[in-house]
Amino acid sequence: MSQRVASVETEKQHKPEPQPRRRRRRIQILPYALITPLMIFIVGLALVPAGFTVIQSFFTVNPMDPPTRFSGLDNFTSLLNDATILSSASNTVIYLVVGVLVSTVLGIFMAVILHRNFRGRSIVIAVMILPWALPGVVEGLVWGGIYDPNSGLLNSVLSSLHLIDHYQVFVGQDHLLTIILIELVQVWQMTPLSALLILAVLQVIPSELYEAARIDGCSTWKAFCRITLPLARAGIAIAMVQASVATLNVFDQPYVLNGAASNGASIMMQAYFISFQNLNFGQGYALSLLITIVTMAISLLVVRTVYRKVEF
Structure with a gap:
């Protein structure tokens, strides 16, 4: 007890x-x-x-045509039957393909280089991030001077190399060339962020894997294909998603470099024109909703296709 x-x-x-x-x-x-x-x-x-x-988006919202009233799917059907919208959508598809592919490939290349320790690495990273930090309007103005047909750097370099015999107008003449040159400006902006996202994943990969591959006689290229790329797919997927979102919403660069010309207009530019020039806010809302849905669908597709969960 x-x-x-x-x-x-x-x-x-x-x-x-x-x-x-x-x-x-x-x-x-x-x-x-x-x-x-x-x-x-x-x-x-x-x-x-x-x-x-x-x-x-399901209402007619136009201060020039009052009052606001329910219109159902009329805004969406009008957009899908508009040739200008379809042309801008096709331009945006080209922007998307060029932008995502180029920025991702360059991001992987830059990340692999920055993954190595060398003198001045931190300075290179700090300088590399500047294009991403600049506003799109500033980038458009800077590259507008490069593409300038009268005194641009591009014409000067090509003329000095005797690749052209006279100064030319690059932006606004050829449809495909105009889109590619405009998208290169956005690639210049997106690539630093893509490189940093992929670099963050590369720094998590154990160095023992590369040492074991080197002992087994694996070349640098095979190690890159069989170790780096598979284990960096998470960072590559995130980089591709951010590039897709930025490209589908591109506005500043084409508007500054090419104005309202249809041969380089993006779908986001048409949303701006419809809403604030035509004052048809109902269709502007509808187009913004369609852009959001497409952006979410493409982002989900990229994640489902590229992303893989990796455990070390």
Whole structure:
């Protein structure tokens, strides 16, 4: 009996004292209090405008044709039957293919180089990120000077190399060349971010894998194909998604370099023209909704195709 009493007293001594209810409630409320400002910000600046866009896309919203009234799918059918919209959509497809492929390939190449330790590596990374940090309008102005038909750097270099016998107009003449030259400006902006995303994944790959491959007689190219690329697919997928989103929403570069010309207009430019020049906000909302759906579908397709979960 005495042993049982002693054991009970020992358990009472080691049993932690219950915390005050107010303190436990404060600990439970703290995480929610910390994320509340972010949730308010997301709801106010993202979800509310998105819901408003979805609703208004089914209405005729035009200050030149009042009142606002329900129109069903008329906005969407009008857009799909508009030759200008279809032409801009085809331009955007070319922007998408060129932009994603070139920025991803260059991003992988730059990430592999930056993965090696060399003197001045941090400085190179800092300088490399500058194009991504610049606004699209500034980039358009800078490259507009390069493409300038009268005193541009591109004409000067090609003329000095005797590749052309006179200065030429590059942007605005040939349809495909115009799109490629405009998209190269956006590639110049997107590639640094793609390189950093892929570099972050490369730094996680264990160096022992490369050492084992080298001992087994694997060449540098085979190690790149069989170790680097498969294990970096997560970073490559994220880089391709961000490039796809940026390209599908390209506006600044084509507008600054080529104006409102149809041979280089993107689908986002048409959303701007419809909404703020034609004042047909209903169709503008509908086109924005279609762009959002296409962007989400392409991003999901890229993730499902490229992304693979890797465990070391």
